Amino acid sequence: MNFNIDPQQDIFLIFSIILLIAFAVPEFFSRFKIAYVPFYIFAGILIGPFGVLKVEVTESLQFVGDLGLLLLVFLAGLEIHSMVEESIKGSVVMSVVFGGICFTAGYLLGWAFSLSVTSSLLLGAVLMSSSVAEIIAIVNTTASLKKRFGHIIVPTIVILDSSSLILLGIILMYRTHRQRILRFLVEIAIFLVFVFYLIPIMARRYFQRKSRKPRESDMKFIILTLIAVVAASELIGLHGIVAAFVVGVALGEFIPPGPLYEKIHALGHGLLIPVFFIVLGMSLDLSIFTRGFGSLLFLIALILVLMGSKILSGVLYSLIKKINLRDGLALGVTFWPQMSATLAAASIGYRYHIFNEMVLLAIVAMSIYSILITPFAVRALSREVSTSLTHQSHTVVIGFGRTSSKIVTILSFAGKDVVVVDKDLRKVKQLERRGIHVVYGSSVDEETLKRAGVPGARVVLITIPDEHEVYLTARLVKKLNPDCYIIAKIHTDRLFRRLKKESLVDSFVWPEKMSSLEATRQVFEKLEGFYPEF
Secondary structure (H helix, E strand, O other), X not given: OOOOOOOXXXXXXXXXXXXXXXXXXXXXXXXXXXXXXXXXXXXHHHHOOXXXXXXXXXXXHHHHHHHHHHHHHHHHHHHHHHHOOHHHHHHHHHHHHHHHHHHHHHHHHHHHOOOOHHHHHHHHHHHHOOOHHHHHHHHHOOHHHHHHHHHHHHHHHHHHHHHHHHHHHHHHHHHHOHHHHHHHHHHHHHHHHHHHHHHHHHHHHHHOOOOOOOOOHHHHHHHHHHHHHHHHHHHOOOOHHHHHHHHHHHHHHHOOOOHHHHHHHHHHHHHHHHHHHHHHHHOOOHHHHHOOHHHHHHHHHHHHHHHHHHHHHHHHHHHHHXXXXXXXXXXXXXXXXXXXXXXXXXXXXXXXXOOOHHHHHHHHHHHHHHHHHHHHHHHHHOOOOOOOOOOOOOEEEEXXXXXXXXXXXXXXXXXXXXXXXXXXXXXXXXXXXXXXXXXXXXOOOHHHHHHOOHHHOOEEEEOOOOHHHHHHHHHHHHHHOOOOEEEEEOOOHHHHXXXXXXXXXXXXXXXXXXXXXXXXXXXXXXXXXXXXXX
């Protein structure tokens, strides 16, 4: 079937189709708690030149996809910075074990299938990498895994992904300008010093300045810094995705979870990153696996080598650290997911003709398989048991911010039984260090609320900022425990009327309304000497 879509004349139609896919895929698959990124790629295959719509990838579409790739690794750098603490030293052994075994396994696989030296080296670098978001999500939702290894897994990802992307840059330089490889290594060292020393100084001065900033100036500063550093890196032959990653790590301390981070996240995951995955899918021709047994054999071998090398790494680490063998197996399986850095390196390797189409397709298929199977395998190995609270008549505080932090502190000091629910892992760790019972997860997830003991709670306080999530959370709490007393912090009349109409909340805290009344009282007392009753 051919709809005769002209990629030059029908650019808005094509982009509309891509945006529709970007919107529909997460809306549908998130309901089933399935990683939806692989389905972006499937959709791209369907609409691409080897699929149903036969849409070619134009230069403009490729450019938007490249921007998505840069934001993908930039956000990975931001996420990594926000998770790395003093445990970076403890993760060095794990990084050496996983990095060494996976790199060697990838290189030997390439050698076994008669790939070139550079292709085999890059294949080793690809197997070193991982998928930051998916691994963090698995760790955070697996309590036993998080307790034992959560403090070192994320720093290990930092080291492995950084090493993988820097190796990519070195391999590209070796491929294109072999005679200046030593000079290139020196330039990389100078570049890293520049990024990790000068960029934070510039950012600190910018964010701490006292003069008024134009609207959206912070967003423009971040994007300008990202693009400028990427441009500078390409002048020395270092690929932009390496630069985007290290800029993300360098700027992480200046972009904590908040409005600015949400804007960058929305630009990336709401628009540009889905385009990258869809465009990547459009360039894939699955028929290559039907052209000969060799392509299928390589795919099977790649998946087996990935799984085997990660498991072997986990087992060896457990022997070195003298921990339970089953824990080592679970740790190895946790590192199976291959997505962001993996696909970034693979797509660049294909563009520079280091990988052929067979290798690229096999890596994409391996990534999709690893993303889909890992959560189930980890759950089976981690011996996860139900952690739902059996407390009765306790208080559940949903969302830990400026308002609720004081409430939690007072309740804890008074000896009251209180449980906090939050999806910011840094806040979770902070509360755990204080000895306060906290549950990590989203309040719109029924299982999270059950783990917090909502069915037996006496009072539930909802203080999360997102208006729609407040509504969804109130509905879930009412469903799990119709008799508990629900208090909600709100900011708009629309939410007030919606919650009131459905009788979802018993009491409201409206900061803007309360501050308005207090300001009015103070003005009247200053002008009239008293505050009239209205």
